[in-house]
Amino acid sequence: xxxxxxxxxxxxxxxxxxxxxxxxxxxxxxxxxxxxxxxxxxxxxxxxxxxxxxxxxxxxxxxxxxxxxxxxxxxxxxxxxxxxxxxxxxxxxxxxxxxxxxxxxxxxxxxxxxxxxxxxxxxxxxxxxxxxxxxxxxxxxxxxxxxxxxxxxxxxxxxxx
Numbered sequence: 814x815x816x817x818x819x820x821x822x823x824x825x826x827x828x829x830x831x832x833x834x835x836x837x838x839x840x841x842x843x844x845x846x847x848x849x850x851x852x853x854x855x856x857x858x859x860x861x862x863x864x865x866x867x868x869x870x871x872x873x874x875x876x877x878x879x880x881x882x883x884x885x886x887x888x889x890x891x892x893x894x895x896x897x898x899x900x901x902x903x904x905x906x907x908x909x910x911x912x913x914x915x916x917x918x919x920x921x922x923x924x925x926x927x928x929x930x931x932x933x934x935x936x937x938x939x940x941x942x943x944x945x946x947x948x949x950x951x952x953x954x955x956x957x958x959x960x961x962x963x964x965x966x967x968x969x970x971x972x973x974x
Contacts, residue, residue, distance in 0.1 A: 829867045830969040831855030842879030848872035848961035853881045858965050859900040860932045865967035872961040875953040882946045889971040890940050897932040899963035906954035909964040915942040
C-alpha cells in the first residue's frame with residue numbers, strides 16, 4: 814500500500830503576511846517564562862495534519878503573550894488565515910487566544926481560543942486598517958504542562974482591495 818502525502822496549503826498565490834508583507838514590530842512570545850523559539854518566525858508548519866507553506870509561529874508558555882504588527886496601509890480587503898496550535902506542540906489541555914487588532918485600538922473580531930487539534934479558519938475585514946496587530950495569549954486549563962505551545966497563524970493571505 815502506498816503512503817499518502819499529507820494535504821498541503823500552497824503559498825504560490827496571494828500576498829502573505831511574513832513573506833510578502835514584513836512585520837514592522839514584534840514582541841516575542843513570553844511572560845514569566847520565555848521559551849526557546851519565543852521570537853516570531855515565518856516558517857512552514859502543520860495544523861492538524863495539514864501542511865502550510867507559510868505560517869507565523871512562536872513558542873509560548875501559559876500566561877505568556879506575544880504580538881506582531883504589519884503595515885497594511887488600507888491596501889487590502891480581507892485577511893484569510895487558519896489559526897491553531899502547530900502539530901509539533903506537545904500534548905496539552907491548555908489553549909491559546911488569538912486576537913486581531915486594527916490600528917492598536919480596534920478589535921476586528923472577537924478573540925478566538927483554540928486547543929491542540931483545533932483549527933479555526935478566519936476571514937476578517939481589514940479594509941480600513943493601517944496597521945494590523947496579531948496577538949497570542951496562553952491560557953492554562955489547570956494542567957501542569959511544562960512545555961511551550963506553538964501558536965500558528967497559518968497561510969495568512971491578504972486579499973486585494
